[in-house]
Amino acid sequence: MKEFNEDQMDDYLLGRMKKNEVQVFNDKISKDKAFAQRVQERQVSLKYVEQLGDLDLRDRVKKVHETAMKNLAPEQSFSIIPLLKYAAVIALIVIGGIWFLQKELSSIEVYHKYYEAYALNFGARGSAGEELLEAGGRYYGNQEYENALAQFNAIPLAKSSAKINFAKGISFLETNQFTQANAIFQQLIDQKDPIYEDHARWYLAMSYCKEGKMKEAKILFQIIATKPNSFKQKEAIEILKKI
Amino acid sequence: MQPFSNKKTIALLKSSVLLDNDEAMNSLYAVMYRKVLHFILKNSGSEQDADDVFQDSLMVLYKLAKRDQLDDVTNIQSYFFSICRNLWYKALKKKQKTTTLTEAHHSLPEAAMQISAMLALEKSDFLDQLLKSLGESCRKVLIYYYYDRLKMKEIMKRMNFSSEQVAKNKKSGCMKKLKELIAANPGFKDLLN
CATH class of the missing domain: 1.10.10 (Arc Repressor Mutant, subunit A)
Incomplete structure (x- = not known):
């Protein structure tokens, strides 16, 4: 089985690994427990670095805030007569409305307008794999996606399912690990999964949008819009009119 | 301070670590702070809430810029405002949950x-x-x-x-x-x- 060094682990965790490598990396995680453990430890370390970085950035933003508060000019009040003021506001609303209706949405705007994480429930039972599933499901429900991934990734391959893979896809997407998210959604589509195929197509499109790949997303929206009874068909039709 | 264009704001945010300057953040303060303050005051918040939300949103924007996720944004000011609005609604939801709990237990x-x-x-x-x-x-x-x-x-x-x-x-x-x-x-x- 292929070995990965720490730099490659970083590439995986920071979402910089190539798509074909990600698949091999994921396979190794599911088959090699010691390796999965090392990846999880590395992820914890990165999370601490993130917190240290946040501390630094917060200090910096606070300083900017203090300076900005000193420099902000006092607010000016309108001196025009009220009628004129209302007329101007109405005109602005009309112009703004026309502009808004006609304006094309960018991929990131599509993502923010239409994306919401899919709600999934994972029941509690007893065996080792199911405890991981329950914990992963709980983190997923609490929108703690990195923790959810750590649990889901530790579930043995034999106990994995389309539902777990789908939850992993959403978690990768939420944590901006697009290569991994896209690979999972694509796999569910390719396998024509009876439950998650359509859902995977919508979330793959959302992932492309978040990543800024509108061309790829558009192709998927066209499929969703034309496939009878597809998940989010109405939204896909709406998006196609706006992009 | 004059507002910067979309591209300039994003480029400055991306490069601000390298340049060690805060021009983009200062520009957003000058142009957006009052809008965000008014929005939060009108939506059950205080000036302190507005300060917190504005600073948190700047952090979010900075991180997105560093991860090349702003390149497609057509209007950085509207986008920044939508981050502030979403963060405020989340905070408000959290506050309401705490209030409900306080009443019940x-x-x-x-x-x-x-x-x-x-x-x-x-x-x-x-x-x-x-x-x-x-x-x-x-x-x-x-x-x-x-x-x-x-x-x-x-x-x-x-x-x-x-x-x-x-x-x-x-x-x-x-x-x-x-x-x-x-x-x-x-x-x-x-x-x-």
């Missing part, structure tokens, strides 16, 4: 709040401890590489290392040190989030 939230305050204090203590134990140069190298996503060449210049390999070795050594510090305090893993 008088003793519970107090205990929960005490635990939460203790955890926050513990976490802040641990991060302080971590900062001291890691040392300034390790902290900088790790943040530059993993948080600010700088290239080794840039880190080498900023830290006055003699080569990229030296910077790379330093980064690996610091990660090892961080891992050991975390392993020595297993309870602190629970403080993450």
